[in-house]
Amino acid sequence: MRLVALAAVLATLACAAQDGPARPSPLEGGSEFQGAEIRAMQADAFGNPGMLWVDRGAGLWRSPRGARELSCASCHGADGASMKGVSVRYPSYVASLGGVVDLEQRINACVTGNQGAPALAWESQELLSLSAFVSSRSRGMPIVPDPSRDMDAAYARGRAIYFQRQGQLNLACTNCHDASWGKRLLSEPISQGHPADWPAYRLEWQAMGSLERRLRACYLGVRAEMPPYGSPDLVALEAYLARRATGLVSNAPGVRR
Amino acid sequence: MILGKVQVPASVKAGEPFEVRILVQHPMETGFRRDADGHAIALHILDRISCTLGGKEVFRVELGSGMSANPYVAFFAIAAQSAELAVEWGDDRGDTGRATALVNVVPA
Numbered sequence: 001m002r003l004v005a006l007a008a009v010l011a012t013l014a015c016a017a018q019d020g021p022a023r024p025s026p027l028e029g030g031s032e033f034q035g036a037e038i039r040a041m042q043a044d045a046f047g048n049p050g051m052l053w054v055d056r057g058a059g060l061w062r063s064p065r066g067a068r069e070l071s072c073a074s075c076h077g078a079d080g081a082s083m084k085g086v087s088v089r090y091p092s093y094v095a096s097l098g099g100v101v102d103l104e105q106r107i108n109a110c111v112t113g114n115q116g117a118p119a120l121a122w123e124s125q126e127l128l129s130l131s132a133f134v135s136s137r138s139r140g141m142p143i144v145p146d147p148s149r150d151m152d153a154a155y156a157r158g159r160a161i162y163f164q165r166q167g168q169l170n171l172a173c174t175n176c177h178d179a180s181w182g183k184r185l186l187s188e189p190i191s192q193g194h195p196a197d198w199p200a201y202r203l204e205w206q207a208m209g210s211l212e213r214r215l216r217a218c219y220l221g222v223r224a225e226m227p228p229y230g231s232p233d234l235v236a237l238e239a240y241l242a243r244r245a246t247g248l249v250s251n252a253p254g255v256r257r
Numbered sequence: 258m259i260l261g262k263v264q265v266p267a268s269v270k271a272g273e274p275f276e277v278r279i280l281v282q283h284p285m286e287t288g289f290r291r292d293a294d295g296h297a298i299a300l301h302i303l304d305r306i307s308c309t310l311g312g313k314e315v316f317r318v319e320l321g322s323g324m325s326a327n328p329y330v331a332f333f334a335i336a337a338q339s340a341e342l343a344v345e346w347g348d349d350r351g352d353t354g355r356a357t358a359l360v361n362v363v364p365a
Contacts, residue, residue, distance in 0.1 A: 046278060047278065047280065047329060049280065049282075049327045051280075052260060052261075052280065052282040052327060053282075055262065056260055206284075206327070207284075207326060
């Protein structure tokens with residue numbers, strides 16, 4: 001009897017490991033968990049403060065940088081139309097970089113490799129503005145994660161982190177964002193933890209922030225050690241979240257409490 | 258150069274109030290905060306926004322450290338004829354910025 005039960009558990013585990021991510025139902029992107037004013041602010045193309053970063057990013061897109069005096073527009077076109085549909089498939093496996101990178105890392109690879117300029121610092125105004133600009137080109141498009149087999153290792157690593165209890169509060173991502181979404185944590189509703197609207201303007205920060213910053217804030221929330229920006233753990237977690245959010249429409253730059 | 262923008266309706270009726278919306282990118286540091294290393298973060302405040310319509314001042318505001326970052330300001334104005342609306346802003350470090358919009362007045 002015990003053996004049968006054990007076999008059943010093992011079979012379930014094996015299944016879970018091979019299947020796609022467990023997804024909340026119905027899938028809700030995040031602004032659904034915000035108040036009416038926040039949703040209105042996000043939908044308002046003028047009043048959304050994240051649009052200031054998009055505007056600044058549009059300027060940076062066209063300004064040359066680095067030893068080769070190249071701007072983003074030199075290769076990708078002045079209006080950034082070629083970036084439509086790009087942010088919704090990141091993190092992605094990039095063969096020339098030999099690994100899985102998120103959008104900020106991809107932009108920085110272009111800055112250092114093609115423009116010959118020093119890398120932009122994480123959470124700097126320049127990098128946030130460029131990532132906000134690139135993400136905004138995909139506004140209204142569904143998340144379509146990179147289906148490449150080269151993503152599998154990152155996905156599996158991200159999945160393991162997602163279900164790993166950690167920190168002084170001993171909580172895994174899943175304990176809040178699968179088991180308790182829609183409930184309240186003090187005054188705040190708990191979201192399903194989707195990345196679709198990021199990078200986003202967070203009122204608590206009074207600034208734009210990357211998805212990595214948001215993930216680090218969750219690490220801080222459960223009093224766990226925050227992985228450094230750009231660490232493989234954070235990118236892997238982003239890769240897992242992207243597959244979990246497949247089909248959700250991106251409204252980047254989002255607005256969050 | 259401080260980035261910001263102004264929005265007015267595409268057309269307004271003569272003599273009827275219309276909304277002017279202003280959004281400026283600024284950190285609005287209160288001077289009371291400390292960074293991760295415990296060092297004080299210096300005061301840095303966008304302290305004035307003014308607006309002219311056809312060269313005549315129609316709105317002015319002085320902001321302080323109680324205002325949130327990236328200030329959003331909206332007010333109503335009345336125009337008799339089409340004119341350029343110019344908004345200027347400046348902070349306590351001497352940086353300034355400017356944006357304009359054309360107020361297109363149609364007969365009421």
